Amino acid sequence: MARVALYSGTFDPMTNGHLDVIRQGVALFDRVVVAIGVHPGKAPWLSFDERAETIRLSCAAGGFGAAVEVASFDGLVVEAARAVGAAAILRGLRDGSDFDYEMQMAGMNGTLAPDIRTVFLPASPGLRHISGTLVRQIAALGGDVSAFAPAASVDALKRAIARRESKKP
Numbered sequence: 001m002a003r004v005a006l007y008s009g010t011f012d013p014m015t016n017g018h019l020d021v022i023r024q025g026v027a028l029f030d031r032v033v034v035a036i037g038v039h040p041g042k043a044p045w046l047s048f049d050e051r052a053e054t055i056r057l058s059c060a061a062g063g064f065g066a067a068v069e070v071a072s073f074d075g076l077v078v079e080a081a082r083a084v085g086a087a088a089i090l091r092g093l094r095d096g097s098d099f100d101y102e103m104q105m106a107g108m109n110g111t112l113a114p115d116i117r118t119v120f121l122p123a124s125p126g127l128r129h130i131s132g133t134l135v136r137q138i139a140a141l142g143g144d145v146s147a148f149a150p151a152a153s154v155d156a157l158k159r160a161i162a163r164r165e166s167k168k169p
Helices: 018-029 050-062 077-083 096-112 132-140 151-166
Strands: 004-009 031-037 070-074 088-093 118-123
Touching: 004 018, 004 077, 018 031, 018 050, 018 088, 031 050, 050 070, 050 151, 070 077, 070 096, 077 088, 077 096, 096 118, 118 132, 132 151
Parallel strands: 004 031, 004 088, 031 070, 088 118
Antiparallel strands: none
């Protein structure tokens, strides 16, 4: 039986930090399902299809695309994990504040689904400073984000910024 893990997030955009967690997850599990959260109350810069495509292209470029599947979810992450047969939920940790938040989430998820484990994966040292929010902010101000995100994400962000600019009066 294949060992499956779920890695959830908004991935708006996918960053090199996200890619690092996926790379580590693929080393531990037979299959990693990257679950993109789709929530009506959020207004992501990138559409679900754009986010899914950046994940697929980035994982293929990294050489581990065959072990990665992309899905969407709009409810509890433990329910998404159950739906794909995942035994574990992957969570990346950049620093102590991530750890505090993720420990709370792991506790809640563990109560909701005791059969699904949370696996914490530390960010590689050179990637700990990267966040999707900061990548979006830098890109919006015209900065080069290629050091922080895979090429597919950089291209998708450029298209998103052009769309946003075209809607300005």
